[in-house]
Amino acid sequence: MKALVYTGTQEVQYREEPSPVQPLDGEALLHIDACGLCGSDMHAYHGLDARRVPPLILGHEATGVVQNGERTGERVIVNPLISCGCCFDCLNGRTNLCAERELIGMRLAGAFAEQIVVPEKNLLAMPADMDVAHASLTEPTAVSLHCVALVERVLARPISEARTLVIGAGAIGVLAALVLQSKGCSEVYIGDTNALRRATAEKYNFGHVYDPLSAEPEAGSFDVVIDAVGSGRTRASSSQLVKPGGVICHAGLQDDADGLDTRRLTLQEVTFIGAYTYSVADLMASIDAIYSGKLGSLEWLEKRPLSDGGSAFADVHNGVTGAPKIVLYP
Ligand SMILES: [Zn+2]
Ligand SMILES: [Zn+2]
Known part of the structure; x- marks a missing residue:
């Protein structure tokens, strides 16, 4: 073969x-x-x-x-x-x-x-x-659904009311943004350092698109941050961008180095969640979300x-x- x-x-x-x-x-x-x-x-x-x-x-x-x-x-x-x-x-x-x-x-x-x-x-x-x-x-969507499900378990307010941010506009980040939108989140930010990916994100309305290298959104302003990159730099951003009492979901595996501001996480009672893959239930939910069109056009x-x-x-x-x-x- x-x-x-x-x-x-x-x-x-x-x-x-x-x-x-x-x-x-x-x-x-x-x-x-x-x-x-x-x-x-x-x-x-x-x-x-x-x-x-x-x-x-x-x-x-x-x-x-x-x-x-x-x-x-x-x-x-x-x-x-x-x-x-x-x-x-x-x-x-x-x-x-x-x-x-x-x-x-x-x-x-x-x-x-x-x-x-x-x-x-x-x-x-x-x-x-x-x-x-x-x-x-199905599989990458299940990863993103799993992230959002873990976040919802600990978030102090309904996810639809949360101000959310996704770092990284690769598939996991994009699908996380689409899952958030499908749950009624009106405020979804998505950042990527690659201009072509940002252009795709704008074209398909994945959220408010920003370039982390030029202008990060306001510090301490997000109930939820999903890090779909997982680098020292993105962990540092997550630590700064999350609101007091907010949730960081860490799903990327780019490197294992530092970046987390554990002092701020402690003083501001931020929940940090590691997320890895999915359950069979997440995979089933993923097939349903894709097939039913809940995630919108997949022309990207x-x-x-x-x-x-x-x-x-x-x-x-x-x-x-x-x-x-x-x-x-x-
Ligand atoms: Zn994969
Ligand atoms: Zn087992």
Whole structure:
């Protein structure tokens, strides 16, 4: 089969790879229809993700058609997070915290390929007429829904009344802004240092768009800050921009360095939440939100053939695309 293989720092190759081994009982062989390019794939591409060791087929935001067993022919969306299913966290629906968790495209082969084998329990039913690019947004949308759900749990007022800010106009940030809007938030700010991404954010009304490098919004003025970048700089901004008693949701994984003003967080009783991936319930809610149109037009998605995957990685790396998400088609 053809696959896009991460072979070393800033290097991916579209090439012939052995097809996946025959599925065992409880496993499904899928033909992949579409798979989104994620910030975490970029992190690997930059050689910064110790968990993703080349050579490796990346990609985990996948949708496809089952090719074996009782569900042959069924169109499905992949839950790429494989968990044990029987530990305390799994049994409580918090599969993202399972100590045994695995993600496809991390240690296991990913979905930038024509075929993949995944556990059958990781297949989610896809509405028959759902666009495959939209379906591939299920996973990143679930991340954003998860962030907003965690925020709502601790926020002292309804989220619809909150003044909110999202740092980063990549897919997670954009989808977080759209989720906030879908919940009736009238004040959503979104910042990005990339002018092309800001232009996309303005074109599609993701919120009040700003450039963090030229003018940050007023300090201490946001009930909610979602950091979809996760760098020392964005943590410093989050610390300053959040209101007393507000909530910071940290979802980005750009670096592990400092940035948080823990003194201000303490004195102003700011809640800081780390958010990682999603539960199965978040994935189901995500399919519903996308399919029902709650998140508005998804025309900002960019589609490319998997054979052009090398250019997609390079373009995101070089900051020359304004698309918050590129979806690759094998
Ligand atoms: Zn992802
Ligand atoms: Zn578990």
